[in-house]
Amino acid sequence: MKAYKLHDPKNLDNFKLGTYDEPHVHDHEVKIQVKAVSLNYRDWALANGWFGYPGEKLPMIPFSDAAGVVTEVGASVTKVQVGDRVAVNFFPDWHDGAFSSAKTHRSLGGSTDGVLAEYVAFDEDAVVKVSDSFSFEEAAAFPCAGVTAWHSLVTQAQLRPGDTVLLQGTGGVSIFGLQIAKLFGAQVIITSSSDEKLAQAKALGADHLINYKQTPNWEDKARELTQGEGVGYVLEVAGQLASSLRALKAGGTIFQIGAVSPSDEAPNLRMLPLATQRLQGIYVGSAQMLADLFKAFDANQLKPVIGQVFDFANVKDALAHMGNGAHFGKIVVRVG
Numbered sequence: 001m002k003a004y005k006l007h008d009p010k011n012l013d014n015f016k017l018g019t020y021d022e023p024h025v026h027d028h029e030v031k032i033q034v035k036a037v038s039l040n041y042r043d044w045a046l047a048n049g050w051f052g053y054p055g056e057k058l059p060m061i062p063f064s065d066a067a068g069v070v071t072e073v074g075a076s077v078t079k080v081q082v083g084d085r086v087a088v089n090f091f092p093d094w095h096d097g098a099f100s101s102a103k104t105h106r107s108l109g110g111s112t113d114g115v116l117a118e119y120v121a122f123d124e125d126a127v128v129k130v131s132d133s134f135s136f137e138e139a140a141a142f143p144c145a146g147v148t149a150w151h152s153l154v155t156q157a158q159l160r161p162g163d164t165v166l167l168q169g170t171g172g173v174s175i176f177g178l179q180i181a182k183l184f185g186a187q188v189i190i191t192s193s194s195d196e197k198l199a200q201a202k203a204l205g206a207d208h209l210i211n212y213k214q215t216p217n218w219e220d221k222a223r224e225l226t227q228g229e230g231v232g233y234v235l236e237v238a239g240q241l242a243s244s245l246r247a248l249k250a251g252g253t254i255f256q257i258g259a260v261s262p263s264d265e266a267p268n269l270r271m272l273p274l275a276t277q278r279l280q281g282i283y284v285g286s287a288q289m290l291a292d293l294f295k296a297f298d299a300n301q302l303k304p305v306i307g308q309v310f311d312f313a314n315v316k317d318a319l320a321h322m323g324n325g326a327h328f329g330k331i332v333v334r335v336g
Helices: 041-047 142-156 172-183 195-203 218-225 241-247 269-275 287-299 312-323
Strands: 002-006 015-019 029-038 065-073 085-088 119-123 127-129 164-168 187-192 208-211 231-236 248-256 278-281 306-311 330-334
Touching (some): 029 085, 029 142, 065 119, 065 142, 085 142, 127 287, 142 172, 142 231, 142 248, 142 287, 164 172, 172 187, 172 231, 172 287, 187 195, 187 218, 195 208, 208 218, 218 241, 231 241, 241 248, 248 269, 306 312, 312 330
Parallel strands (some): 164 187, 164 231, 231 248, 248 278
Antiparallel strands (some): 002 015, 029 119, 029 330
């Protein structure tokens, strides 16, 4: 089979396509012919050597999000069968229940081999069936960004109609957050440096738009838009925790997801208890969350937003597109 591997030292020159043996299927495993994979900012950062995982072994197959068709099953597999359309969960050992270190020790394309290959094999509990209503490109968009937003707004926040959600930027997590928030009847404030992207977000249902280049103190604008009360929830993806705290209402929650840009301003976390505000870390989620997300989108005839699709031979172009920040929604690579 063809597969990409990231070699040591990690950089784009060492992101190489090669020919390897197809994976063997063990007792409880399924083999999947990968049809599409999607990119996350983490993939770009890893490929450029920005960070690593303890004990990581190079070379490794990168990327975490994939969808495809089951081509072989182990002797004890009962949940899926050959021919099923499936997606793979970001954490192959987090099947259900609450976060734990044991369930999240392995993450695809980070601390263990990922999915940027023509065939992969995983335990049957690490895969989720995909409805025929989704293309493979659409199905591959869900596992990391979609589950992260779902874990935040549904599992943790238990979002209710009328709640207010602030989303930073128009990448995968934020756009899934927009779709999920509107599904539950919430009000959405979204930020971007691009009026064009803000217009696209408005078309998806965003209620309030803030261009943070034109309005650098976007947190003040967010409070103004909520009649001075502040927002109930923030999906914090931009490394601007201090500003997010100022935008947050008393009793509100910031979901700390990642930091795609550095921040020079340290937040005053001592004030959190006085305002009963909560800072909650989110690290993707379980296979059950992924299954619930698919069901919710399918039942409501929602589709993930795909910004651009690349061919398997042009993965480096897809990474470059991720790195320049020009995308809206998800970047996907079609395999085969």
